[in-house]
Amino acid sequence: MKRSFEEGEKDDLAERIALSCYNQFNLLSSRGKPSSNEWTHLAGFVSVKDDNTIQVLSIGTGTKCLGGDKDERGTQGCLLHDSHAEVIARRALMRFFYEEILNENNSILIKQEKNKFYLNKSIRLYLFVSYPPCGSAAYVSDPIKRPKFEHKSLNASGEELYLKPGKGFQTTSLSCTNKINRWIYQGIEGTLLNQLILSPIKLSGLIIQTNTDLSSIFKDIPVISVKESFDYGPSSQRTRPCAMSIAWWAGLDPSSSVITVDGYPLGQVKKLRHKQQYANSIAKCSLFKLYLQLMDNLSSKTTTYAQAKALSSSSLRNQFMLDNPQWIITDPNIFYSFTLSS
Numbered sequence: 001m002k003r004s005f006e007e008g009e010k011d012d013l014a015e016r017i018a019l020s021c022y023n024q025f026n027l028l029s030s031r032g033k034p035s036s037n038e039w040t041h042l043a044g045f046v047s048v049k050d051d052n053t054i055q056v057l058s059i060g061t062g063t064k065c066l067g068g069d070k071d072e073r074g075t076q077g078c079l080l081h082d083s084h085a086e087v088i089a090r091r092a093l094m095r096f097f098y099e100e101i102l103n104e105n106n107s108i109l110i111k112q113e114k115n116k117f118y119l120n121k122s123i124r125l126y127l128f129v130s131y132p133p134c135g136s137a138a139y140v141s142d143p144i145k146r147p148k149f150e151h152k153s154l155n156a157s158g159e160e161l162y163l164k165p166g167k168g169f170q171t172t173s174l175s176c177t178n179k180i181n182r183w184i185y186q187g188i189e190g191t192l193l194n195q196l197i198l199s200p201i202k203l204s205g206l207i208i209q210t211n212t213d214l215s216s217i218f219k220d221i222p223v224i225s226v227k228e229s230f231d232y233g234p235s236s237q238r239t240r241p242c243a244m245s246i247a248w249w250a251g252l253d254p255s256s257s258v259i260t261v262d263g264y265p266l267g268q269v270k271k272l273r274h275k276q277q278y279a280n281s282i283a284k285c286s287l288f289k290l291y292l293q294l295m296d297n298l299s300s301k302t303t304t305y306a307q308a309k310a311l312s313s314s315s316l317r318n319q320f321m322l323d324n325p326q327w328i329i330t331d332p333n334i335f336y337s338f339t340l341s342s
């Protein structure tokens with residue numbers, strides 16, 4: 001009896017997490033939201049306290065990924081290649097973490113000493129996704145979506161790696177299933193923020209709106225399916241994917257959500273695209289700027305993004321790369337050689 005009660009509690013919490021993400025999305029301004037015949041996907045990172053109160057930390061929507069022909073070289077870290085909902089939500093979460101640290105308003109990341117933080121021990125972190133993530137999870141849920149020619153399937157330590165489909169050109173971005181599994185393994189904080197925390201930030205669970213059991217796809221983490229569906233997901237009325245992505249994080253005014261189209265801020269004129277001061281606030285260069293504000297031992301003028309990334313010594317990351325030799329790695333010396341220009 002006790003066990004079923006706990007199971008019921010868990011399911012109820014998962015449904016409430018899904019609803020909290022939908023509600024947060026509904027609070028955002030209409031900018032970047034799908035029109036009546038368009039659909040999108042939603043992802044959100046949420047914290048849950050010991051008493052099961054939920055806080056949505058970040059939200060992402062989006063369905064697009066730029067092809068591999070869109071070269072990041074020379075873009076000064078302003079271009080976003082991958083605008084799938086999960087990836088946008090994670091970037092927004094990074095932004096939230098940096099702002100928490102910089103504003104010394106540490107409720108989620110707790111300060112132990114200068115530039116050493118840990119995840120608040122009284123909270124658990126979950127990722128919610130409004131659909132089975134692209135790649136293996138999507139294919140298991142709907143075999144019709146099995147990869148066509150534009151996907152590339154590689155075998156690496158038993159897990160299949162899939163590239164995201166792109167328009168025209170193949171992308172160089174791995175599927176969200178692959179990326180989420182990497183976050184589950186090594187922590188979600190990434191190589192820059194990793195240098196500011198004491199131990200990797202691990203997810204406590206993955207919550208997915210689906211009828212399919214996806215626990216064999218996402219191993220080593222509880223995977224909970226929820227029923228409550230996203231009003232803006234694909235349907236008979238909503239037949240076209242929305243080209244815009246929305247990012248929001250806790251602390252950002254809901255009317256100021258960050259909109260990305262084709263990798264750049266909505267409406268931005270071409271001549272400003274590679275100027276970092278006009279970049280999307282979740283772009284690499286923008287997060288790099290926040291990182292350098294904290295790392296006062298590094299020169300903000302001469303340190304390249306690649307050099308900053310190389311300072312991370314995450315043993316889990318190193319192990320992940322050893323276990324996944326075919327993981328797509330961007331050559332940092334070519335693509336991440338930019339510095340901050342202002």
Ligand SMILES: [Zn+2]
Pocket residue numbers: 084085086133134175176177
């Ligand atoms: Zn995806």
